[in-house]
Amino acid sequence: MKIGLIRHFRVNKPFLKGIVSQSETLIWLKEYEASSSLIITPTKVKGHWEICYSSCLTRAVITAKKVYGNEITCLPAFNEPSGEKIFRKNIRLPFLLWATLIRFAIVTNHKSQSNGKRILTERIEAAIDMILSGPHENVLIVSHAFVMDILSRRLIKKGFKGQKISRPKHVVLYEYEKP
Numbered sequence: 001m002k003i004g005l006i007r008h009f010r011v012n013k014p015f016l017k018g019i020v021s022q023s024e025t026l027i028w029l030k031e032y033e034a035s036s037s038l039i040i041t042p043t044k045v046k047g048h049w050e051i052c053y054s055s056c057l058t059r060a061v062i063t064a065k066k067v068y069g070n071e072i073t074c075l076p077a078f079n080e081p082s083g084e085k086i087f088r089k090n091i092r093l094p095f096l097l098w099a100t101l102i103r104f105a106i107v108t109n110h111k112s113q114s115n116g117k118r119i120l121t122e123r124i125e126a127a128i129d130m131i132l133s134g135p136h137e138n139v140l141i142v143s144h145a146f147v148m149d150i151l152s153r154r155l156i157k158k159g160f161k162g163q164k165i166s167r168p169k170h171v172v173l174y175e176y177e178k179p
Contacts, residue, residue, distance in 0.1 A: 001132070003155060004049060004140045005148050005165075005174045008063040009038040016095040022085060025098035029083050033057055043067050043171045049140040053131070055079045055147065063171065064142040072142075077127035078151075080144035081106050081115035103146075117150070124150050128158065152176070 013032050016024060036058045045067045052071075054064035055078040064072040083102035093101075109116035124147065131139055141151065145168050152165045155176045162176035 001160075001178045002047070002138045003131070003160065003176045004045070004047065004138075005151055005168070005176070006045065006063065006067060006140065006142045007145055007148055007168045007170050007172065008055075008057075008059040008142060009040050009066070010170045011035050011059055012037040012039050015099075018094070019092045020095050020098065021090050021092050022087060022098060023090060025095060025102070026083060026085065028095070029099075029102070033080070033082055035059060036062060038062055040066060041171060045140065045173055047173075047175075048138055050136040050138045052140040052142065053078065053127075054142040055144060057144070060142045060144065064140075067142070067171065068140060075127055077123040078141060078143040078147055080146055081113070081117075081120050084113050084115075086110065086112045106146075120147070121150055121154070124154060128154055132158070148174070 011032055013035055016028055038059055049068065052064050052068040053075050054060045054072045056074040056076050057079055061074060083106060086101060086105050105113050107117050109118045148168045149166050155162060156164060160176035160178045162174060165174055168174060
């Protein structure tokens with residue numbers, strides 16, 4: 001069996017500048033999640049893929065349709081978790097610091113985040129089990145950097161050969177094969 005992982009096209013949305021509030025950062029993150037403004041580059045995916053699963057987020061769906069071309073199947077399990085408010089007070093910090101704090105809260109399963117890494121990993125594990133028990137031998141998955149990091153590690157634990165990825169490049173195919 002072969003599974004290919006692809007990260008979505010780069011989103012065309014500049015970072016906020018200067019010192020911003022947590023609320024402004026969360027609004028920016030929600031706009032990023034829903035954005036259909038992508039930097040689309042000509043891309044061909046090597047290999048024969050029987051089916052393509054995609055995150056349900058717009059940037060992944062658009063990417064999946066461009067690179068796969070056929071009908072895709074959206075799976076919420078491959079959605080990137082959205083950040084939630086960490087502090088009650090409206091502190092102002094540089095945007096990238098806020099983004100880092102929110103991501104850190106997700107990764108460490110902070111109580112402020114309803115979709116922490118533990119919950120995301122469980123969702124991904126269930127989706128992988130469903131895919132492995134299905135009839136397809138060549139499966140393409142289009143998702144997001146954080147999700148792909150977890151996906152690559154789970155596939156390797158299940159006996160697939162391929163590289164662990166922590167910072168996948170946009171629209172690059174990462175292949176995992178199980179004899």
